[in-house]
Amino acid sequence: MIVATPKPVTELKSLIARHEKVLFVGCGTCVTVCLAGGEREVGIASYAMRMARQIEGKPLDLTQITIERQCENEFIKDLAEPASKTDAIVSFGCGAGVQAIAERFPSKPVYAGLNTQFLGILEEQATWTEKCLGCGDCMLAEFGGICPLTRCAKRMLNGPCGGSKETQCEVAEDRPCAWQLIYTRLKNIDQLDRLDAIVPPKDWRTAWHVGARKIVREEHRV
Amino acid sequence: MSQSSQWEPRIIAFCCNYCAYAAADLAGSKRMQYPVNVRIIHTPCTGKLEMEHILGAFEKGIDGVLVAGCLEGGCHFLEGNLRARKRTDRIRQMLDEIGVGGERLKMVNLSAAEAPTFVRRVNEIVETVRALGPSPLRESAGAQ
Numbered sequence: 001m002i003v004a005t006p007k008p009v010t011e012l013k014s015l016i017a018r019h020e021k022v023l024f025v026g027c028g029t030c031v032t033v034c035l036a037g038g039e040r041e042v043g044i045a046s047y048a049m050r051m052a053r054q055i056e057g058k059p060l061d062l063t064q065i066t067i068e069r070q071c072e073n074e075f076i077k078d079l080a081e082p083a084s085k086t087d088a089i090v091s092f093g094c095g096a097g098v099q100a101i102a103e104r105f106p107s108k109p110v111y112a113g114l115n116t117q118f119l120g121i122l123e124e125q126a127t128w129t130e131k132c133l134g135c136g137d138c139m140l141a142e143f144g145g146i147c148p149l150t151r152c153a154k155r156m157l158n159g160p161c162g163g164s165k166e167t168q169c170e171v172a173e174d175r176p177c178a179w180q181l182i183y184t185r186l187k188n189i190d191q192l193d194r195l196d197a198i199v200p201p202k203d204w205r206t207a208w209h210v211g212a213r214k215i216v217r218e219e220h221r222v
Numbered sequence: 223m224s225q226s227s228q229w230e231p232r233i234i235a236f237c238c239n240y241c242a243y244a245a246a247d248l249a250g251s252k253r254m255q256y257p258v259n260v261r262i263i264h265t266p267c268t269g270k271l272e273m274e275h276i277l278g279a280f281e282k283g284i285d286g287v288l289v290a291g292c293l294e295g296g297c298h299f300l301e302g303n304l305r306a307r308k309r310t311d312r313i314r315q316m317l318d319e320i321g322v323g324g325e326r327l328k329m330v331n332l333s334a335a336e337a338p339t340f341v342r343r344v345n346e347i348v349e350t351v352r353a354l355g356p357s358p359l360r361e362s363a364g365a366q
Contacts (some may be wrong), residue, residue, distance in 0.1 A: 051281050
C-alpha cells in the first residue's frame with residue numbers, strides 16, 4: 001500500500017490560512033490503513049484546525065468527508081456538492097489522490113494534508129517499511145523476492161558492499177542488509193545458483209526517470 | 223469584583239475504573255478535600271480514551287485535562303495506561319502547535335489505594351492551570 005504521514009499542525013494551519021470555508025477530504029483506502037488520512041485522522045486534524053483558527057480569531061467553517069478512494073473519479077463525484085460550498089479543499093489522500101481531486105475541481109484550490117512517503121507494508125502495529133520503488137520492471141525473481149533496489153541503500157545488484165555489520169546495513173543499524181536477506185532466502189529455497197549470474201545495470205527507462213508514466217491496456221478498455 | 227478575579231479553572235479528570243476512579247472514590251470516603259474545579263469522567267481504562275475525547279474537551283473551552291490511570295505495570299488491561307501515555311504525549315505536542323499549550327494536559331499514574339496521591343495530583347493540575355490562566359479557546363469563544 002501507499003504509506004503517508006500527517007503534516008504538522010503548523011504547516012496545515014498555514015496552508016489554509018487564507019480560506020474561511022474549507023473541505024477536509026479523507027481517503028478510505030491506503031491512507032486509512034496507515035493511520036494517516038482516514039476518517040479518524042481527518043477528524044483529529046479538524047479538531048486541531050478549528051481550535052487553532054478559533055484562537056487566532058478567524059473561525060474556520062470546516063466540512064469533513066471521507067470517500068472510498070480519492071484516486072478514482074467514480075468516488076470523487078461524491079465531493080461535488082460539499083466542494084461547491086467551500087473555498088478550498090485539503091486532501092488527506094496520497095499525492096495521486098490530491099492531484100485527482102485537483103483535476104476534478106480545476107477552479108478550486110486543493111492542498112495536500114499528508115506527506116506521501118512510499119510503497120510499503122505494515123511490519124507491526126504503527127510501523128511501516130518501504131518495499132517497492134515501482135520501477136516498472138520487477139526483478140524480484142532474481143533476488144529471492146527481496147528487492148535490492150529498494151532495500152539496499154546503495155542499490156547494489158551484484159552482491160553486498162563491504163560495509164554491512166553482521167546482518168545489518170551500515171547506513172542504519174535497524175535496517176537489515178538486503179543482500180544478507182537475499183543470500184539467506186536463496187539458500188532456503190535452494191536457488192543460490194542465481195547469485196552466479198551477473199546482473200546488468202538496471203534499465204531505468206521503465207521507471208519514473210522518463211517522466212510520468214501512462215499505462216493503457218486495450219484488452220480492458222470499453 | 224473583576225471578571226478575571228472571578229475566573230476559576232475548569233478541569234476534566236478522565237479516571238480509569240480500576241485505579242484512579244477508585245482512588246478518587248476513596249478520597250471521598252475519607253472526606254479528603256480537593257478543589258471543586260475538577261469534574262471526574264469515569265472511563266473503563268485510560269487506554270479506551272481516544273485522542274478525540276481530549277481534543278473535543280479542549281475545543282469546548284475546558285482549561286485543563288487530567289488523565290489518571292493505573293500505575294505502569296499495574297493496568298487491569300495490561301497496557302492500556304501505556305497506550306494512553308503515548309497518546310497524551312502526542313496530544314500535548316499538538317496542543318503546543320495549536321496554541322492551547324501542552325501544559326494543560328497531564329497524565330498521572332496511581333493505584334486504587336492512593337487517595338492522597340489523587341488529591342495531590344488534582345491540586346497540582348489546578349495550580350498549573352490557574353497559573354496558565356483561562357484556555358485561549360474559552361476566551362475567544364466567550365465560553366462561560
